[in-house]
Amino acid sequence: MKNWPLWEVFIRSKNGLEHRHCGSLHASDATMALENARDVYTRRMEGVSIWVVPSAQITASNPENNGETFEPAMDKAYRHPTFYELPDELKHM
């Protein structure tokens, strides 16, 4: 079982909400990954839907490049839409 690939697990906690990443697990194929996800991550009524994705299929940003990737955004507060007057009727913005 050491050779089982790693899978990332996404759970939708209730209808209408998005699937959220909740952890990872080992499984030999997608079917087993779904069953394992059910047993490991939904035993306390956490979800109504499960996605599993092979971890190897995820392309991730390189932490070594965090400087050039993320820091340029740090001093550009004007990109946040906080300078608009919102009408009172508008909720959840």
Added chain:
Amino acid sequence: MNNNLIQYIYGIADNSLILGQRLGELCGHGPSLETDIAMTNISLDLFGQVRSYFQYAAKLIGGDATEDTIAFLRKEREYKNVLLVEQPNQDFTYSISRQFLFDVYHLLLLSELQNSKDETLSAIAKKSIKEVSYHSRFSSDWIKRLGDGTKESHNRIQTAINDMWIFTDELFHQTDADKAMVAEGIGVDVTLLKASYYKKVSSILEEATLQTPSIEYFQKGGKQGIHSEHMGYILTELQYMQRAYPNMIW
């Protein structure tokens, strides 16, 4: 007090209790984190079902009886589980074979018990059947994976199935309490489940590229309270807390 009904409840619930205890032994010892949690989830499902059965039995018995006195304070001969569920874990193939051979039976039993004239038993069956459907899917999947896996896994699961096979026939034996409850429309006639059971088991074994054993000799006794040598050890662990600290609760 309807003694036949109480004995009938023990006949169903003790299977779940002892199998649940066997699965509980795997907690922290499963072959992988994922299967470890899956097996102990099944254990907890079974214990949940046992609680419903024993709460009902305690009500029928009356007096000081509680679900705990029934679970923890009976003597070995008073447990009516089949021999299959008390067989030791040995390795994963044995645990999963035992599970598979029990789950197929359990699902057939609960499907019929839903129609019981006894409303409580019918309600417990209806509630439990979703859990047991999953157990059955889980164990069947593993039979197929191991059977149709490597040469090593194929041989080992075949050996485990062969070794467990002699305990399957007992599932379809009737006790006097069973017969009395069938006559009253409360109990399930297990003899009628036998053909569908072996058909279902064989079809999954075939899918798993495994041989259905052709063994003619079967073990029996558990339903009469005559257990294998393993039972004493199971009860020693199961009953330890209530025997050492009587009436303790937490």
